[in-house]
Amino acid sequence: MRVLVVSPHFDDAPLSLGQSMLDGALRDSAITVGIVFSRSNWTRWIHPRRSRTPAVSAIRRVEETVNARRFGYRVRTAGFEEAVLRSGDADPRRLLDPGVDPRASPYLRPITDRLRCWAERVDVVVAPLGIGDHVDHRLCSAACSDLAGDGVEVVWYEDRPYSTWCTPEAVASRAHELDDTLVRRAAGTPIGPAKRRLVFYPSQLDEGFRARSTATSGWAGAKACGAVRHRRGHRRCGIPPRTTRRPRRPATGTIRRMPRDTSPFAIAEGPVSGSGTLVVVGNPRRGSRTGQVAERVGYHLARRTSQPDDYSVVELATCARHLTEWGHADVTRLVERVAGARALVIASPTFKASFSGLLKCFLDQIDADGLTSASVVVPVMTGAGSAHSLAVETQLRPVLVELGASMPTRGLYVSGADLDNPVDAVDRWYANVAPTLDRVAWT
Numbered sequence: 001m002r003v004l005v006v007s008p009h010f011d012d013a014p015l016s017l018g019q020s021m022l023d024g025a026l027r028d029s030a031i032t033v034g035i036v037f038s039r040s041n042w043t044r045w046i047h048p049r050r051s052r053t054p055a056v057s058a059i060r061r062v063e064e065t066v067n068a069r070r071f072g073y074r075v076r077t078a079g080f081e082e083a084v085l086r087s088g089d090a091d092p093r094r095l096l097d098p099g100v101d102p103r104a105s106p107y108l109r110p111i112t113d114r115l116r117c118w119a120e121r122v123d124v125v126v127a128p129l130g131i132g133d134h135v136d137h138r139l140c141s142a143a144c145s146d147l148a149g150d151g152v153e154v155v156w157y158e159d160r161p162y163s164t165w166c167t168p169e170a171v172a173s174r175a176h177e178l179d180d181t182l183v184r185r186a187a188g189t190p191i192g193p194a195k196r197r198l199v200f201y202p203s204q205l206d207e208g209f210r211a212r213s214t215a216t217s218g219w220a221g222a223k224a225c226g227a228v229r230h231r232r233g234h235r236r237c238g239i240p241p242r243t244t245r246r247p248r249r250p251a252t253g254t255i256r257r258m259p260r261d262t263s264p265f266a267i268a269e270g271p272v273s274g275s276g277t278l279v280v281v282g283n284p285r286r287g288s289r290t291g292q293v294a295e296r297v298g299y300h301l302a303r304r305t306s307q308p309d310d311y312s313v314v315e316l317a318t319c320a321r322h323l324t325e326w327g328h329a330d331v332t333r334l335v336e337r338v339a340g341a342r343a344l345v346i347a348s349p350t351f352k353a354s355f356s357g358l359l360k361c362f363l364d365q366i367d368a369d370g371l372t373s374a375s376v377v378v379p380v381m382t383g384a385g386s387a388h389s390l391a392v393e394t395q396l397r398p399v400l401v402e403l404g405a406s407m408p409t410r411g412l413y414v415s416g417a418d419l420d421n422p423v424d425a426v427d428r429w430y431a432n433v434a435p436t437l438d439r440v441a442w443t
Contacts, residue, residue, distance in 0.1 A: 002122040003029040005073070005157075006115060006144055008036050008136040009082060010060040011201045012128065014067045016160040018199060020187040021071045026126075031073035034118050035064065036111060037136050038077035039420075042084045043203035053085060056203075063201050070198040074287050078114045079420040080107060083135045098133040102142040105135075112143040116150070117423055120299065121311070124153045131174050132162025145178055156182065276310025277302035278341040282348040282359025286317045289419045290382045294347035296426040297378055297412060301343040304437060305375070316358050323361040335366055344374045346400060350383035354395040369404035375440055377405035383415045408440055409433040 003026060007013040013033045020026045041048040041056045048056075061077075068075050084090050102108060119125050130141030137159050148154040156175065163171055175182045199205070279298035281291040295313055302311040314334065322328045338344065346363075348355035371377055377400055381392040392411035400407060410433070418425035 001029045001124065003031050003124055003126055004115075004118055004122040005031060005033045005126045006036065006128060006140050007033050008128060008134070008140045010035055010038065010040070010064045011067075011204050012137075012159065013073070014071055014199050016128070016157050017126070017187065018071055021073065022198075025187045032118070032122065033064075033068070033073045033075050034115065035075065035077045036114070036140050037080045037082035039079060039081045039085060042082070042090065045203060048084050048090050050085065050088070053081075059203050063203060066200045067198070070200070076118065076287075076292065077420075078111070080111065095135060096133045097135065100133075100135050100138070102130075102135070102138045105139055107139060108142055111139060112146050114423060115140075115143050115147060116152075117296070117299070119147060119152050121295075124155055126155045126157055128159045129156045129163075129171070129174050129178065131159045131166055131171055134159070134162065137162075141178070148179070157187070276305055276341065277312075277343040277345075278338060279311075279313045279345040280338065280347065280359075280362070281313065281315050281317075282346070282356045282362065283315075284317050284320070284356060284358050286315050288349070289422060290347050290349045290380075291315065293382055293412070293414050293419070293422045293426060294345045294380050296423055297347075297380055297430070298343070298345045300426070300430045301345065301376060301378065304440075305342050316362055320358055320361075323358070323365070326365070331362075331365060335370070338366065339370050340373055342373070342375050344371065344377040344405070345380055346377065346396065347380035347382075348396065350381055350388045350391055353388050353391055355381060355391070355399075360399075363399055363403065366403050368402065371400065372404040372406070374406060376409075376437065377407050378409060379407065379411035381411065381413050382419060383413065386413075386415050389413045389415065409436050 005013045005017060005026075014021070017026060021031060038061070039053060039057050040060050041050060041053040043056055043059065046052060046056075064075055083095050087094065089095075115125070125144060125147060127144030127147075128137050128140050130138040141156075144154055144156075156178065158171060172184070175184070277298050279291075279294045281288070281294050283290040291313065298311060298313070316323065319330065319334070322331050325331070346359070348359045351357070379392050379396040379400055381388075381396060383389070383391070390413075392413045397407060397411055412426065412429050414422060414425045
């Protein structure tokens with residue numbers, strides 16, 4: 001099952017759901033943690049000045065990367081500024097103000113739009129209840145409530161450490177404000193020393209914080225964060241807790257739409273003709289911003305095909321070792337899957353004014369005219385600045401032309417600040433090319 005955990009800040013998901021990820025209800029799920037307010041200037045080490053935002057955000061991103069590896073999830077960031085950065089005020093009375101109405105915030109709609117985009121490729125969204133009245137948590141809770149109203153499957157979790165400082169009645173009252181049909185259920189085994197060892201946020205958590213959390217929440221014996229959901233959805237997420245260790249991920253990597261224990265090339269074993277939209281990401285690093293840009297392009301293309309639900313993403317970084325083995329059976333099946341796609345997105349970061357060698361290794365295994373089946377192929381490249389903005393046209397496009405690709409639109413190059421908000425950048429590009437795509441004979 002594919003799960004999106006909405007995390008207001010970098011540390012909220014492991015603090016609230018870490019034990020559930022280790023051996024609870026989320027143990028066997030393919031988890032993506034979406035960090036909504038990923039631009040931060042607050043640490044316990046330095047005064048939160050706006051000029052320190054890039055450095056602090058980088059520190060917190062590194063911390064989240066460490067925790068992602070330890071708890072086994074993928075990270076996405078939305079690029080919104082957290083409350084301390086937006087207001088310039090770190091006073092807890094301002095941050096934990098129950099009188100603030102999240103519905104009146106100008107940030108609610110863009111946050112909801114971003115989460116709706118993320119939710120399109122998952123089975124269930126796990127959202128914070130907004131306990132403790134932190135303005136950022138309540139914004140995320142309101143946005144996810146809107147998603148639930150639109151028919152998205154939403155599960156709610158208790159925000160730690162705030163829920164440990166509230167009475168059970170206060171927690172239940174907050175849940176019933178969202179939906180009076182919600183019921184509480186345990187999401188994991190008792191919190192033990194494993195989670196305490198794994199949680200790594202030195203810029204945020206001091207020993208005093210840990211001691212208070214232990215004393216109030218019962219780290220040694222309390223249940224992991226309780227989760228509540230609609231009664232009608234109990235059967236869908238009723239995964240019994242397990243006490244065995246999480247199995248290692250397959251060495252050959254994964255395709256995101258497939259279960260975690262499935263071969264990354266299993267998607268290629270079905271019929272290769274009449275397939276839908278395929279996104280190929282040639283970044284050597286998994287979970288990159290290049291992949292986020294490409295996924296959004298693929299989303300727009302998929303809605304135009306006759307199979308809008310047949311949409312998948314291939315991270316070449318997960319199968320890099322096989323790309324150097326010419327004629328490897330798994331790579332051959334993947335090439336057949338690409339050749340049978342009706343819409344293709346080929347994406348790469350910019351390396352030395354050109355696309356990545358990883359992508360070149362893959363494209364070299366496709367025969368001449370091997371991409372003729374696709375109605376549309378869109379080349380996508382990303383870079384640190386605009387100096388190489390023509391690389392997508394002068395470097396990547398000629399190679400795709402040699403392979404028979406039909407590219408009725410100009411390629412997409414995203415750089416600089418646009419990479420922090422790729423959805424808006426892609427949507428602007430799509431608005432410009434939509435008239436051209438209207439003239440394409442989609443199959």
